[in-house]
Amino acid sequence: MKRLIEDLVYLDSAATMPIDPQVKSAMMACLDHAEVIGNPSSSNSPGRKAMHDIEVARQQLAALLHTDAENVIWTSGATESNNLAIIGAARFRADLGRHVITMKTEHKAVLGAFDYLEKNGFQVTRLPPDANGLLNIDDLKEAIHDETQLVSIMHVNNETGVTQDITQIGSLCRELGVLFHTDAAQSVGKIPLYLDQLPIDLLSVSAHKFYGPQGIGALYIRKAAGCGVVPLHYGGEQEKWIRPGTLPVHQIVGFGLAAKLALERIEHDCLMMQLFHERLWDGLKDIPGIAINGSVESKYHGILNVSISGIDGESLILMLEPLCVANGSACNSKNNEPSFVLKALGRTDHQAQSAIRFSFNRNTTNEEIDIAIEKYNKAVRYLRKISPDELI
Amino acid sequence: MNKIMPEQMEPYNDLTRELFFRGKYVDNFTYSEGKITGVKKGNIDRGQYIQLNYIEKNHKIITAKYRVYGCPHTIASIEWLCEQIEGKAIDNLNKIEIVKLKILLLIPVEKTSLILLLEDVMDEIRLQLGLK
Numbered sequence: 331m332k333r334l335i336e337d338l339v340y341l342d343s344a345a346t347m348p349i350d351p352q353v354k355s356a357m358m359a360c361l362d363h364a365e366v367i368g369n370p371s372s373s374n375s376p377g378r379k380a381m382h383d384i385e386v387a388r389q390q391l392a393a394l395l396h397t398d399a400e401n402v403i404w405t406s407g408a409t410e411s412n413n414l415a416i417i418g419a420a421r422f423r424a425d426l427g428r429h430v431i432t433m434k435t436e437h438k439a440v441l442g443a444f445d446y447l448e449k450n451g452f453q454v455t456r457l458p459p460d461a462n463g464l465l466n467i468d469d470l471k472e473a474i475h476d477e478t479q480l481v482s483i484m485h486v487n488n489e490t491g492v493t494q495d496i497t498q499i500g501s502l503c504r505e506l507g508v509l510f511h512t513d514a515a516q517s518v519g520k521i522p523l524y525l526d527q528l529p530i531d532l533l534s535v536s537a538h539k540f541y542g543p544q545g546i547g548a549l550y551i552r553k554a555a556g557c558g559v560v561p562l563h564y565g566g567e568q569e570k571w572i573r574p575g576t577l578p579v580h581q582i583v584g585f586g587l588a589a590k591l592a593l594e595r596i597e598h599d600c601l602m603m604q605l606f607h608e609r610l611w612d613g614l615k616d617i618p619g620i621a622i623n624g625s626v627e628s629k630y631h632g633i634l635n636v637s638i639s640g641i642d643g644e645s646l647i648l649m650l651e652p653l654c655v656a657n658g659s660a661c662n663s664k665n666n667e668p669s670f671v672l673k674a675l676g677r678t679d680h681q682a683q684s685a686i687r688f689s690f691n692r693n694t695t696n697e698e699i700d701i702a703i704e705k706y707n708k709a710v711r712y713l714r715k716i717s718p719d720e721l722i
Numbered sequence: 723m724n725k726i727m728p729e730q731m732e733p734y735n736d737l738t739r740e741l742f743f744r745g746k747y748v749d750n751f752t753y754s755e756g757k758i759t760g761v762k763k764g765n766i767d768r769g770q771y772i773q774l775n776y777i778e779k780n781h782k783i784i785t786a787k788y789r790v791y792g793c794p795h796t797i798a799s800i801e802w803l804c805e806q807i808e809g810k811a812i813d814n815l816n817k818i819e820i821v822k823l824k825i826l827l828l829i830p831v832e833k834t835s836l837i838l839l840l841e842d843v844m845d846e847i848r849l850q851l852g853l854k
């Protein structure tokens with residue numbers, strides 16, 4: 331049995347972006363037109379061609395990050411990059427100390443890696459955010475001690491779009507001799523990043539968060555003394571022995587092109603996100619009881635997360651169909667628990683449960699934003715109409 | 723833009739959607755003549771709250787209306803319950819099988835508390851009508 335969803339309006343781009351048509355074409359060409367996709371580790375002609383394509387892609391991603399290609403390691407996505415960075419770096423520096431620091435509002439791929447470290451003898455500090463979702467730098471300064479070897483703070487939060495000051499955080503870490511990792515899955519390709527200037531040691535990237543294919547990611551590892559990771563997997567020399575396994579050529583080609591296109595369009599895309607954000611919030615802000623979750627000053631404008639009093643988030647999502655939005659992060663939305671990110675910001679269960687995340691991409695149109703405004707207003711009116719006296 | 727989605731991936735079946743959107747028994751606080759009796763059950767902070775008002779006349783429920791806060795299954799369930807109650811002779815209220823909803827609406831196991839909440843509503847109604 332199939333269900334046909336007509337007129338779907340996709341505003342869930344923080345979960346995954348639609349693949350760019352040029353990226354798709356490049357991947358199809360890679361799959362279709364070669365007699366065989368060589369194994370990049372082979373020295374024969376198809377293998378050398380595959381390795382050439384992979385190195386071109388590495389250059390393209392490095393150009394987007396403003397770093398050298400040799401600092402980029404391919405992975406299967408941001409989850410693997412986060413695990414490799416956090417567990418790998420903690421093990422790399424374990425002889426120097428076994429204390430690591432993160433925030434309560436990190437993605438589960440980061441929190442899970444820290445949980446693993448904790449179960450394996452590391453001391454973990456999970457710092458709370460302020461009510462706007464931002465890290466208090468004094469809290470971090472206070473938490474770092476002689477045993478501290480790694481700090482991992484995400485750049486753009488996947489639920490709220492709140493953007494941490496990674497320059498300030500990284501500078502503090504550099505000053506105190508602590509490695510700094512940032513999960514940049516929601517910022518790479520969307521916000522200009524100059525790794526040749528930023529005090530970042532490790533940075534996680536995901537292709538499908540900026541118009542590339544799913545199932546491919548990267549980890550930036552700064553080339554410096556004391557900065558490194560112990561591999562999570564063994565059995566191959568690929569990626570300098572750090573991440574063994576045959577590389578998926580077509581995915582990497584797509585990733586590289588997505589990076590190249592992002593570099594060309596990033597300023598324009600940023601402006602578009604700001605305009606969509608303004609337009610949507612202008613259309614929602616007068617609804618009684620509505621509030622933005624997270625900082626409005628320090629944020630990526632491709633995400634707007636709002637809570638509303640007296641409304642159930644799951645019912646709201648259904649009322650909004652065929653609008654495709656999220657309540658909670660995509661990775662967290664199958665359970666009915668209120669978002670732990672919003673709870674960490676001090677939101678009540680009720681506020682967190684009513685939260686809706688709108689997220690845009692470069693294919694989003696003003697018409698789609700207007701549909702979202704109309705449907706949200708209409709949904710809230712109806713759900714309040716059927717609400718008990720206590721909520722009216 | 724058109725997309726195809728397998729039905730088994732849908733969180734709500736067709737009946738749930740129909741009842742959720744129908745809103746036939748939503749309480750607008752305009753009633754026919756008679757004594758209005760009310761039941762309030764659930765907890766807003768726990769995500770489910772039901773307010774059901776009904777009028778009984780000549781041993782029959784002539785009107786059943788609700789206000790509700792909760793997920794689509796909660797809204798669809800109370801719409802279904804009002805449909806079951808309205809027009810029913812009091813003596814027949816015991817025949818309403820709330821547990822059937824679990825299958826009718828494909829209520830997932832993590833929402834089992836909803837069935838208990840509806841049972842509480844029905845128990846209260848029965849009590850008010852002297853059936854227990």
